[in-house]
Amino acid sequence: MIKQYFLNTWSGIWTVLVGMKITFKHLFTPSVTIQYPDVKVELPERSRNRLYVNMDDCIGCDQCARACPVSCIEIETVKSVPGDEVGKTSNGKKKALWVTKFNIDFAKCCCCQLCVFPCPTECIKMTSIYEFSEFERDNLLYNFATLTPAEVDEKKDSYAKLEAEKAAQKAAAAAEPKPVAAPAPEKPKEESSNN
Amino acid sequence: MALKTEEMVLNMGPQHPSTHGVLRLELELEGELVLNVRPHLGYLHRCFEKHCEAMTYPQVIPYVDRLDYLAAMSNELTYAITCEKLMNIQVPERVEYIRVIMVELQRIASHLVALGTFGLDIGAFTPFLYCFIDREKILSLFELTCGARMLYNYIWIGGLSHDLHPDFIRLAKEFVQYFKPHVAELNNLLSYNKIFIERTANVGVLPLEAAINYNITGPSLRGSGIKWDLRKNDPYSIYDKFDFDIPVGKGTFGQVGDCWDRYFVRVVEMEQSLRIIEQALEQIPEGDVTSALPKRVKPPEGTVYARTENPKGELGFFIVSNGSLNPYRVKVKPPSFVNLTVLGELCKGCFISDVIAILGSIDIVMGEVDR
Numbered sequence: 001m002i003k004q005y006f007l008n009t010w011s012g013i014w015t016v017l018v019g020m021k022i023t024f025k026h027l028f029t030p031s032v033t034i035q036y037p038d039v040k041v042e043l044p045e046r047s048r049n050r051l052y053v054n055m056d057d058c059i060g061c062d063q064c065a066r067a068c069p070v071s072c073i074e075i076e077t078v079k080s081v082p083g084d085e086v087g088k089t090s091n092g093k094k095k096a097l098w099v100t101k102f103n104i105d106f107a108k109c110c111c112c113q114l115c116v117f118p119c120p121t122e123c124i125k126m127t128s129i130y131e132f133s134e135f136e137r138d139n140l141l142y143n144f145a146t147l148t149p150a151e152v153d154e155k156k157d158s159y160a161k162l163e164a165e166k167a168a169q170k171a172a173a174a175a176e177p178k179p180v181a182a183p184a185p186e187k188p189k190e191e192s193s194n195n
Numbered sequence: 196m197a198l199k200t201e202e203m204v205l206n207m208g209p210q211h212p213s214t215h216g217v218l219r220l221e222l223e224l225e226g227e228l229v230l231n232v233r234p235h236l237g238y239l240h241r242c243f244e245k246h247c248e249a250m251t252y253p254q255v256i257p258y259v260d261r262l263d264y265l266a267a268m269s270n271e272l273t274y275a276i277t278c279e280k281l282m283n284i285q286v287p288e289r290v291e292y293i294r295v296i297m298v299e300l301q302r303i304a305s306h307l308v309a310l311g312t313f314g315l316d317i318g319a320f321t322p323f324l325y326c327f328i329d330r331e332k333i334l335s336l337f338e339l340t341c342g343a344r345m346l347y348n349y350i351w352i353g354g355l356s357h358d359l360h361p362d363f364i365r366l367a368k369e370f371v372q373y374f375k376p377h378v379a380e381l382n383n384l385l386s387y388n389k390i391f392i393e394r395t396a397n398v399g400v401l402p403l404e405a406a407i408n409y410n411i412t413g414p415s416l417r418g419s420g421i422k423w424d425l426r427k428n429d430p431y432s433i434y435d436k437f438d439f440d441i442p443v444g445k446g447t448f449g450q451v452g453d454c455w456d457r458y459f460v461r462v463v464e465m466e467q468s469l470r471i472i473e474q475a476l477e478q479i480p481e482g483d484v485t486s487a488l489p490k491r492v493k494p495p496e497g498t499v500y501a502r503t504e505n506p507k508g509e510l511g512f513f514i515v516s517n518g519s520l521n522p523y524r525v526k527v528k529p530p531s532f533v534n535l536t537v538l539g540e541l542c543k544g545c546f547i548s549d550v551i552a553i554l555g556s557i558d559i560v561m562g563e564v565d566r
Contacts, residue, residue, distance in 0.1 A: 012389040019384045023321055032328050046357065048342035069254035112257035112348040113356065126342065 048111045049130040051104055053144040057089045057123035060097040064115035064124050072108035073115060076101035078155045081162045089121045100152045102144040107137050202230060205547075209238045213316045213551045216561025220538075220554075222547065229550060232542040234535055239565040247525040252278055252352060252492040255525065260346040262510075262527065263563040265308050268301035268337070269505040271350035276431055277501040277512040278352040281494040289482035290354050291433045296367065296475045297337070297349065299468040303374070304333040305506035306414075306461045313458060313555040314385050317394050322385040329377055332370055339363060354488040367476055371469050378466055386455075386462060395458060396449035399541040399553035403452065409537040412530050413508025414464060415557050418444035418457030425504035432503075437474050439467045454556035461558075493520055507531050507558055531563040 034041060043049075060077035077097040080086045086095040115124055134140050147155070203224045209217040217238035223231040243262065247255050259274045260267035272294055279286065311326030334344045339360045341349040349356050385391055401411070406419040416423055424441045426434040442463035444456030496518040502511035508530025515524040534557045541553045 008389070015387055015389045019321075019388055022380055022384050026325070032331070044339045044342065044360070046340070046342035046360070047338060067254070069250055069257050110257055110346070111343065112346070113342065114253065114257070114348065117356070 043128045043130075047128045048113050048126040050106060050127050050132055051109065051115070052125050052127045052129075053102060053104070054123040054125070055099065055102065055144055055146045056087070057091075057121040058099055058102065058144075059089060059093060059095050059121060060099040060102075061120060063118040063120070067114045067118050069112060069114060070108045070110055072105040074101060074103040074105075075099065078152075078159050080155075081158050084155075084158075089123070091121060093121065098147065098152075098155045099145055100147055100155065104142050104144065105140060106132065106142060107140040200225060207550070209235075214554065215312065215559055216564075218535075218554075218559070218561055218564070220550070222550065224547065227546050229542050229545055229547055232539045232550065234538055236532075236535075236565055239561045241566065243566040244525055244527060247522055249521065251520045252494070252522060255522070256351065257346065257348050260348060261562055262529065262566060263305075263505065263507060263531065263560045264345060265560055266301050266305040266506045267345060267347050268297045268350065269305075269503065270510065271347065272298050272432070273501065273503045273505070273510045274512055275350045275352050276503060277499055277514055278492065278494065280501050281497060281499040281514060281516055282352070282489065282492070284353045284487055284489065286353060286487050287482045287484065288433075288480050290484050290487070292475050292479040293355060293359060293484065294350055295432055295434065295437075296472055296479070297340075299471045299475070300333050300336060300367070302468045302506045303465045304330045306465050307333075309506070309555075309558040310381065310385070310458065310461055313552075313558070314391070316551045316555040317391065319385055319388070319391060322381060325377070325381070325384070329374060332373070336363065336366060336370065339366070351488060352492050354486070355484045358484045364476055364479070367472065371473055371476070375466075375469060378462060378469075382462065386459060392448045392455060395454035395552055395556070398449075398454045398549045399545065399556060400450045401452040401457075401537065401541060405537070405540060406452065409540070410533050411508070411537055412533065413505065413558075414460045415457050415508065415534050415537075417442065418460045418556075419452035420444050420446075420456075425502060425509060429502070431501070434471075436478075437471045439470050442467065454552050457556040457558075491520070493518070502528065505530055507560065507563070508534055527566060529563040529566065531559040531561075535559050535564055 060075060062075050062077075065071070065073040065075050076099075078100050080096055080098055084098075086098060088094055111126070113126055116126060132140075145152075205222045205224055206219060207222055208214040208219040214220065219235040219238070221233040221235060222229055223233075241261070243258055246258065250258070256271055256274060259270045262270050275294075278284075307326040307330040311323040311330075314320075314326075315323040337347060337349075338344050340363055341347050341357055343349075401415070401419050403419045403421055406416050406421075411419070412423075420443050422441045422443055425431065426439075427441055442460050444451050444453075444460055446453070446456060447459070448455050494516045496516055498513070498515045500511060500513045502509050509528070510530055511528035513524075513526040513528070514522050517523040538554065538557065541557075542550050545553070
């Protein structure tokens with residue numbers, strides 16, 4: 001009984017000393033912490049942080065928005081009218097849509113990278129910028145669209161005008177041969193709205 | 196005759212460092228003795244299962260990461276295996292190897308947190324720091340591969356999002372060599388420390404029969420002395436190609452199934468994971484990791500259940516598909532939740548300080564308990 005007591009005491013002291021030896025050894029190993037705001041870790045090339053959209057290449061296909069599990073990407077597009085020069089992407093695709101709205105809400109974004117893979121022009125990318133905290137949540141809503149509000153209105157107007165012209169033309173074309181038939185003018189209208 | 200006193204009800208948590216998240220324990224005490232423990236859940240409930248019904252199959256993967264956020268790779272693997280079983284996809288050999296390497300690295304990382312925080316709960320602060328240094332190295336490997344440190348979205352249905360980084364194999368081999376002596380160091384520092392043994396041996400003994408009746412899985416079950424590991428008993432992926440042992444609790448310092456046994460099973464499991472990683476790194480074939488990725492994940496109608504051995508225990512997904520792009524129902528069988536149910540049984544009649552030790556030894560993650 002007494003022997004056990006002393007054995008326990010001894011093993012208590014001894015195992016603590018063994019542990020102390022290990023901690024003592026670690027005193028002389030290089031430090032693993034860094035002084036963060038002054039020193040920064042180098043991120044690997046695949047690191048996933050804030051998204052960046054290269055609007056020159058964006059064709060407004062909406063595939064990234066559909067892939068997003070938290071619906072943080074919001075895209076609105078307007079069709080270009082003939083004569084408009086929307087430009088080309090860097091891989092030579094001709095753009096047909098004006099991207100009037102391209103908002104990413106980084107308050108919602110979970111950096112899962114699901115939006116990056118379906119992009120046909122590789123214009124949406126994960127960057128290594130991770131210091132973008134804000135005091136107001138609204139400031140985390142990033143607007144990537146390059147058009148000014150006036151330009152957006154202009155594009156919308158010109159497209160609406162084109163649509164109206166087309167509808168009027170179709171209605172006139174449909175109305176001329178059969179002026180009496182009632183459902184005839186209805187049909188082109190439906191088609192034009194599908195366009 | 197002892198004086199009859201009124202029982203005291205004490206709330207431990209939800210904001211308590213030793214409850215590993217937002218778990219509230221309602222303790223019925225008589226002095227220092229615990230008469231009953233009632234865990235209260237739901238503080239971290241995020242409607243995972245219902246939310247999945249509104250997601251497409253690939254969109255569920257980022258949410259799956261957030262179940263057991265300390266072992267996100269393992270969750271992804273289980274979900275991917277379940278969907279692949281439903282869609283009948285055969286993944287390339289290289290993908291299987293990479294998956295096994297990732298999941299075993301994740302097992303080490305998860306166990307390092309479990310062991311570190313277990314020591315921290317009991318009062319040993321230093322091992323916690325050393326464990327986190329080693330875990331950091333694993334997270335850097337993951338960051339190199341897929342860009343994220345904790346929530347990877349790396350293992351996809353039918354493949355992987357990226358191939359390995361060219362440096363990965365070299366760095367992983369370096370890590371294995373680096374980490375081997377650290378397990379022995381952890382043993383000397385914590386496992387065989389007399390104070391630690393006194394706090395954990397013969398505390399919270401979980402008899403084998405009770406463990407099976409409560410459906411305990413993972414290291415907590417093996418600590419009670421039964422060799423039950425899905426990697427051996429129901430091999431998935433390519434685990435049948437590797438040579439490794441399954442550690443069980445032997446009751447080295449007390450009865451079989453005490454806290455120390457459950458703790459030590461995890462330590463030995465890390466060594467076995469290193470063995471698997473070493474073999475996999477040697478045998479890994481060349482190939483394309485994205486070749487089997489389906490263009491659209493649209494499984495046929497049907498139900499499927501698949502399970503894997505996660506660091507915490509047996510994780511299973513039950514998916515009902517109605518042939519559309521979204522799952523009709525996703526049910527999770529989480530190991531942490533099931534393992535938590537035995538807490539009341541284990542804590543009956545022990546001291547209040549032992550509750551902390553028992554809770555730490557069954558290693559729960561609240562993200563998985565509440566979902």
